[in-house]
Amino acid sequence: MSEPFIYELGEPGRHGVDVPDVDVPETPIPAEFVREELPLPELSEADVVRHYVHLSQKNYAVDVGFYPLGSCTMKYNPKVNERMARLPGFVNLHPLQDPATVQGAMQLMYELQAMLAEIAGFDAVTLQPSAGAHGELTGVLIMRKAQIARGQGHRTKILVPDSAHGTNPATTTMSGLRVVELPSDKNGNVDLEALKRELDDDLVGLMITNPSTLGLFEQHIVEICELVHQAGGLVYGDGANLNAIMGIVRPGDLGIDVMHFNLHKTFSTPHGGGGPGSGPVGVTAELAPFLPGPIVDVDENGEYIWKWPEQSIGRVRSFHGNFGVIVRAYTYIRMHGAEGLRRVSEDAVLNANYMQARLQARGDYPIPYGHRTCMHEFVAQGKISGAAGVHALDVAKRLIDYGFHPPTMYFPLIVHEALMIEPTETESKETLDAFIEALTRIAEEARTDPDLLHTAPHLAPVRRLDEVRAARRPILTRTPPAHRATK
Amino acid sequence: MRFNPNTDADRRAMLDAVGVKDVADLFHDIPAEHRFPALELPPPLTEMEVIREIQALAEENVNLDQFACFLGAGAYRHFTPSVVDMVISRNEFYTAYTPYQPEISQGTLQATFEYQSMAAALTGMDVANASHYDGATAVAEAVIMAINVHRLKRKKIVISPTVHPMYRQVTRTYTQGMGLNIVGDVSDGQNDFRALLGLCDNETAAVVVQNPDFLGQLHTPNEMQDLANAVHEHGALLVVATDPIALGLFTPPGHYGADIVTAEAQSLGNGLNFGGPYLGLFAFRNNLVRRSSGRLVGETVDAEGERGYVLTLSTREQHIRRAKATSNICTNQALNALAAAAYLAAMGKQGLRKVAELCWHKAHYAADRIGQLEGYEIVAEKPFFKEFVVRCPRPVAEINAFLLDEYGIIGGYDLSQDYPHLGDAMLICVTEMNTREEIDDLVEALAEVNQPGVPLELEVGS
Numbered sequence: 015m016s017e018p019f020i021y022e023l024g025e026p027g028r029h030g031v032d033v034p035d036v037d038v039p040e041t042p043i044p045a046e047f048v049r050e051e052l053p054l055p056e057l058s059e060a061d062v063v064r065h066y067v068h069l070s071q072k073n074y075a076v077d078v079g080f081y082p083l084g085s086c087t088m089k090y091n092p093k094v095n096e097r098m099a100r101l102p103g104f105v106n107l108h109p110l111q112d113p114a115t116v117q118g119a120m121q122l123m124y125e126l127q128a129m130l131a132e133i134a135g136f137d138a139v140t141l142q143p144s145a146g147a148h149g150e151l152t153g154v155l156i157m158r159k160a161q162i163a164r165g166q167g168h169r170t171k172i173l174v175p176d177s178a179h180g181t182n183p184a185t186t187t188m189s190g191l192r193v194v195e196l197p198s199d200k201n202g203n204v205d206l207e208a209l210k211r212e213l214d215d216d217l218v219g220l221m222i223t224n225p226s227t228l229g230l231f232e233q234h235i236v237e238i239c240e241l242v243h244q245a246g247g248l249v250y251g252d253g254a255n256l257n258a259i260m261g262i263v264r265p266g267d268l269g270i271d272v273m274h275f276n277l278h279k280t281f282s283t284p285h286g287g288g289g290p291g292s293g294p295v296g297v298t299a300e301l302a303p304f305l306p307g308p309i310v311d312v313d314e315n316g317e318y319i320w321k322w323p324e325q326s327i328g329r330v331r332s333f334h335g336n337f338g339v340i341v342r343a344y345t346y347i348r349m350h351g352a353e354g355l356r357r358v359s360e361d362a363v364l365n366a367n368y369m370q371a372r373l374q375a376r377g378d379y380p381i382p383y384g385h386r387t388c389m390h391e392f393v394a395q396g397k398i399s400g401a402a403g404v405h406a407l408d409v410a411k412r413l414i415d416y417g418f419h420p421p422t423m424y425f426p427l428i429v430h431e432a433l434m435i436e437p438t439e440t441e442s443k444e445t446l447d448a449f450i451e452a453l454t455r456i457a458e459e460a461r462t463d464p465d466l467l468h469t470a471p472h473l474a475p476v477r478r479l480d481e482v483r484a485a486r487r488p489i490l491t492r493t494p495p496a497h498r499a500t501k
Numbered sequence: 502m503r504f505n506p507n508t509d510a511d512r513r514a515m516l517d518a519v520g521v522k523d524v525a526d527l528f529h530d531i532p533a534e535h536r537f538p539a540l541e542l543p544p545p546l547t548e549m550e551v552i553r554e555i556q557a558l559a560e561e562n563v564n565l566d567q568f569a570c571f572l573g574a575g576a577y578r579h580f581t582p583s584v585v586d587m588v589i590s591r592n593e594f595y596t597a598y599t600p601y602q603p604e605i606s607q608g609t610l611q612a613t614f615e616y617q618s619m620a621a622a623l624t625g626m627d628v629a630n631a632s633h634y635d636g637a638t639a640v641a642e643a644v645i646m647a648i649n650v651h652r653l654k655r656k657k658i659v660i661s662p663t664v665h666p667m668y669r670q671v672t673r674t675y676t677q678g679m680g681l682n683i684v685g686d687v688s689d690g691q692n693d694f695r696a697l698l699g700l701c702d703n704e705t706a707a708v709v710v711q712n713p714d715f716l717g718q719l720h721t722p723n724e725m726q727d728l729a730n731a732v733h734e735h736g737a738l739l740v741v742a743t744d745p746i747a748l749g750l751f752t753p754p755g756h757y758g759a760d761i762v763t764a765e766a767q768s769l770g771n772g773l774n775f776g777g778p779y780l781g782l783f784a785f786r787n788n789l790v791r792r793s794s795g796r797l798v799g800e801t802v803d804a805e806g807e808r809g810y811v812l813t814l815s816t817r818e819q820h821i822r823r824a825k826a827t828s829n830i831c832t833n834q835a836l837n838a839l840a841a842a843a844y845l846a847a848m849g850k851q852g853l854r855k856v857a858e859l860c861w862h863k864a865h866y867a868a869d870r871i872g873q874l875e876g877y878e879i880v881a882e883k884p885f886f887k888e889f890v891v892r893c894p895r896p897v898a899e900i901n902a903f904l905l906d907e908y909g910i911i912g913g914y915d916l917s918q919d920y921p922h923l924g925d926a927m928l929i930c931v932t933e934m935n936t937r938e939e940i941d942d943l944v945e946a947l948a949e950v951n952q953p954g955v956p957l958e959l960e961v962g963s
């Protein structure tokens with residue numbers, strides 16, 4: 015049953031919050047400023063609660079079930095994180111308070127900077143970026159500015175493998191630089207010969223995701239970093255897949271110069287239906303002066319202070335970052351310690367390899383790089399032998415009927431009909447087995463009753479939605495038309 | 502370990518299925534000399550222990566539940582009704598991700614569509630997107646959008662000195678590789694938008710102003726409409742940054758010609774949280790939709806003709822358009838937008854207006870009383886909303902140290918760094934959360950700090 019649109023609920027004159035009366039002498043409000051109407055809903059408090067509870071019941075989420083959305087690391091979000099982030103001593107802090115009054119918060123940030131630097135092998139970290147893509151922009155602007163500082167401001171080219179996430183090339187353009195795409199070889203590694211052809215005096219650097227979006231560890235990573243460095247370039251690491259390698263290897267040790275972390279993936283902070291996230295950036299000592307400011311430092315008296323790196327690219331947002339997310343990630347790391355984080359990555363990689371091995375043994379879905387050990391995720395194809403008309407989309411939609419969130423579809427772009435599966439370490443063997451069973455049954459259905467898949471899902475709150483119609487004649491808001499803008 | 506369910510027996514069975522002896526064997530692709538570094542991290546803590554440690558850190562801070570606060574400057578202490586936290590604490594909302602599978606994400610999608618609708622209604626615009634990171638990045642994205650609208654042929658941006666200093670900094674950071682010419686804010690903080698027009702020409706992609714501006718002042722709808730007309734005559738776009746609480750009472754930018762409206766919408770049901778996560782509200786006119794940045798939710802129907810919602814117009818976005826995308830944004834501030842939607846729904850037409858009125862009356866009461874104090878002067882050429890500038894008899898840092906130590910009051914924002922021409926000036930913010938008693942205390946404290954003989958040896962800015 016569809017839930018009414020919010021403006022369809024309520025009655026004129028209703029309201030959900032009582033606002034206190036004015037307790038000071040009133041000052042007349044000049045009429046020329048005052049708006050005529052305020053087209054907002056009019057609901058009681060209970061109307062509001064029921065509306066949102068009804069809506070929430072139409073959502074799938076990690077706390078509802080298995081969510082193997084590749085590249086997104088949909089692990090379980092510990093509840094103590096939420097409790098810590100809501101402490102009054104954090105929630106009720108103004109970002110511009112005198113540092114002397116927020117030393118506890120600054121200490122937490124300082125320690126998280128240090129712990130992230132240690133985990134990934136960097137010399138300095140900023141917590142300012144709000145998400146992975148924001149970290150990318152920060153990192154690429156740092157690379158650009160570092161090249162200018164080296165007297166290499168004429169360089170404009172960023173190399174991006176064809177398996178990269180869309181944010182990598184988009185970030186490059188936003189930074190005023192130029193993308194050159196690198197092909198992958200048959201093992202899913204960067205094509206070294208293609209790389210060598212691009213190593214010239216125009217190179218700013220390379221953006222590389224390692225483990226890659228194919229779920230594979232780049233086998234020539236040290237050589238690649240050396241080659242790029244020899245050509246005067248810098249290496250950006252997209253840290254979206256850090257969940258596979260904590261305590262296993264440190265990107266900084268491999269030659270990566272700058273990398274973003276996704277606290278909302280690796281460090282268990284909830285994804286919020288699309289955000290907020292947090293995308294801290296770690297850098298080598300050479301790049302530390304270019305970090306956005308301010309970052310937290312400690313002075314000779316042990317006081318935490320705000321510090322501006324000398325050649326900073328500038329700030330990338332207001333204030334200090336998504337602090338509420340930062341508290342959650344800090345909580346998570348403190349609960350795990352070094353051994354715990356290594357165990358996280360080991361289990362994440364074991365779970366993925368187990369699924370890959372079992373799915374490969376069943377043989378229903380091709381796994382183009384299945385000859386390799388995967389990391390925390392792997393890419394299968396929604397191409398079922400004996401079911402030509404069935405696509406990855408159909409398999410994904412049918413998985414919904416089995417009570418699962420589908421994997422990431424049609425990404426990375428270099429795998430036809432991609433289904434990218436990331437189980438994470440917080441799922442049990444039984445869950446993984448049940449998911450494999452469901453995929454096997456769906457492959458059967460695809461051969462015997464493909465329409466069942468084409469028309470799936472059958473058990474979701476709505477049937478397949480008409481996306482073409484949504485894009486052709488976009489309806490992006492609904493409000494009483496009288497209140498729309500005047501031209 | 503509590504979050505990893507697999508037992509040793511499970512792991513053994515899984516390793517057997519994979520065909521390796523030990524977990525370490527799964528990492529053979531990693532260069533041996535770099536494999537398994539010993540990380541130096543603090544030892545692991547149980548839940549009980551971690552709560553104790555982190556609570557201790559939280560308690561070291563001076564939190565605004567215990568102190569009166571007159572600090573604003575882009576982050577505001579407004580009341581959040583209890584329903585908001587209930588809504589954003591629903592597991593089905595906060596542990597979901599981007600609604601890539603619309604059939605099982607109708608909750609997030611409809612809530613976002615409703616947020617877009619209410620944000621558009623509030624700003625008087627046609628469309629609002631699903632969010633940007635915060636008020637500063639929203640301005641930067643608006644500038645980039647204006648450049649894209651003009652197909653990179655216009656490279657000049659005129660920005661008012663009374664746009665939030667951080668918004669201007671972030672805009673410069675974002676666009677440093679784009680070869681733009683950003684002008685208008687290097688003057689003495691001249692608060693007259695007509696001066697900006699002198700800089701606007703046929704090379705200009707956008708004029709960016711803030712209303713109410715960073716110094717709290719309101720520009721009349723007529724003045725704004727004149728500005729819009731002049732900007733449009735040059736073929737440029739007018740970008741207006743605004744305060745969503747003010748829009749509960751005042752004419753919204755959509756009614757005086759703005760093309761893009763941005764706001765720090767933290768005020769709408771989101772806590773101060775030491776600076777984030779916040780909410781970049783981003784609204785614009787219909788004709789700009791296809792050049793716009795950020796996610797959009799659209800209404801459609803399902804296979805049975807039932808109303809439903811999907812992510813739409815994604816051909817603008819990075820995952821489809823890659824290097825040619827309108828922005829690189831992917832993860833946004835969805836849960837903060839949900840909080841804003843729940844806030845607006847609960848406050849409603851009446852509530853939001855009353856909140857805005859309370860801010861107005863209390864701020865004016867405070868200004869009125871402070872203006873009568875010897876040595877203090879209210880610097881306001883125009884009406885203001887909830888913030889105003891006070892020229893002080895002593896450096897603001899000294900006054901604030903006194904307020905904190907002697908009265909337990911967090912004073913206003915020190916303008917001396919960003920607007921040195923104003924002298925010892927403080928930006929005071931008063932919201933519905935400030936009681937009359939708090940305001941009277943502030944007035945008393947400000948009077949006292951200007952008495953001869955009040956000690957100066959306070960620790961300043963430590």
Ligand SMILES: Cc1ncc(COP(=O)(O)O)c(C=O)c1O
Pocket residue numbers: 085086145146147148179181182223227252254255276291293830831832
């Ligand atoms: C490989 C990769 N890089 C970058 C990003 C962008 O990160 P965010 O969504 O936090 O901006 C993602 C997000 O899904 C990703 O999977």
